[in-house]
Amino acid sequence: MENQFEAKLYEFLKLFWLRPENGMMCAFKSRAFEDIEFEGPSLDISCADGLFLFIHLGGSFGMDFDIFSATKASEFSHDKFVDIFDHYQPGYAPSIIQNPAVTIDYGTDWKQGLLDKAASLKLYDNLVLHDNNKVPLPLPDEHFKTVYSNSIYWVKNVGPLMKDVYRTMQSGGRAIMEVKTPYLLETLDQLEPVLSAEAVGILNRQRRETMPGTMTLDNWNEIFKSAGFEIEDVRNVYPNKLLIDIWNVGLRPVAHLLVRMADAIPAEERNAIKAEWVDIFFKLLRPLLNLKQTYTLDKAPYLCFILRK
Numbered sequence: 001m002e003n004q005f006e007a008k009l010y011e012f013l014k015l016f017w018l019r020p021e022n023g024m025m026c027a028f029k030s031r032a033f034e035d036i037e038f039e040g041p042s043l044d045i046s047c048a049d050g051l052f053l054f055i056h057l058g059g060s061f062g063m064d065f066d067i068f069s070a071t072k073a074s075e076f077s078h079d080k081f082v083d084i085f086d087h088y089q090p091g092y093a094p095s096i097i098q099n100p101a102v103t104i105d106y107g108t109d110w111k112q113g114l115l116d117k118a119a120s121l122k123l124y125d126n127l128v129l130h131d132n133n134k135v136p137l138p139l140p141d142e143h144f145k146t147v148y149s150n151s152i153y154w155v156k157n158v159g160p161l162m163k164d165v166y167r168t169m170q171s172g173g174r175a176i177m178e179v180k181t182p183y184l185l186e187t188l189d190q191l192e193p194v195l196s197a198e199a200v201g202i203l204n205r206q207r208r209e210t211m212p213g214t215m216t217l218d219n220w221n222e223i224f225k226s227a228g229f230e231i232e233d234v235r236n237v238y239p240n241k242l243l244i245d246i247w248n249v250g251l252r253p254v255a256h257l258l259v260r261m262a263d264a265i266p267a268e269e270r271n272a273i274k275a276e277w278v279d280i281f282f283k284l285l286r287p288l289l290n291l292k293q294t295y296t297l298d299k300a301p302y303l304c305f306i307l308r309k
């Protein structure tokens, strides 16, 4: 593989094979802060099953494991929203080829099923069940040197959460916050006059409703400054609108059905199909890693803030 970015894309495509557009977005999300060292004590807020950070930090899984290995896909339909990944089955055991070089001191999430999955990676020394709508976080004062989150916008009121994150950090510590802006769902706005409301609903899959903390660059700057942080850098994570359009449609509408199909075939056949599938999407998506930047920072759909206490 030519470079680190391509190797990450391949690894994320293995993980997200039935949602290859998600694998591609993860590669961009990971690249945005690949230069930032995870100096301990470290914290990952809303870590979910830990699979993203595991790969970000250099971990690798066998072809027989992926994010669709244990889901509630059979319960999903477009008229009722179910988080298909919040589902721990005893025996869940990711096949790890390589562990990351570092571990993370704390991971938090509000879904126990996801934390149970994260525990099996042994990436996090402590896992804490917590709803970020409630502050203070059950974490010590002035403790962390590195804090990461790509999920703070899921709460109704981000300001108090960020003030509390500041409290938990050592002076000089760094926070990496990956956040959404209203431009992320621009594709849906553009399709609205063309498609039926039902079709837009299928593409939206409740994203508009469940991300209340989505804000513009100026608003994010204000939130982080009011919490006390110095803003060291702001990075444009997905440089080109083509990526956003692909991600906003992609295989999302039928993902639950693809998972059910994959679950219904014998493991050996599943792995053989998956290997070919991943190679095809790698060929298709690899050139997109080099797309030119079309977004200015103030119109960027997704931002990575590097913050200093």
Ligand SMILES: C[S@@+](CC[C@H](N)C(=O)[O-])C[C@H]1O[C@@H](n2cnc3c(N)ncnc32)[C@H](O)[C@@H]1O
Pocket (backbone or CB within 6 Å): 045, 046, 047, 048, 049, 050, 051, 052, 053, 108, 109, 110, 111, 114, 130, 131, 132, 133, 150, 151, 154, 155
């Ligand atoms: C898009 S996922 C990202 C998860 C993980 N960081 C990753 O990169 O794979 C969003 C995560 O935020 C969590 N989450 C949503 N609302 C939350 C809340 N109010 N409190 C804590 N976690 C929350 C979800 O359970 C989910 O794990």
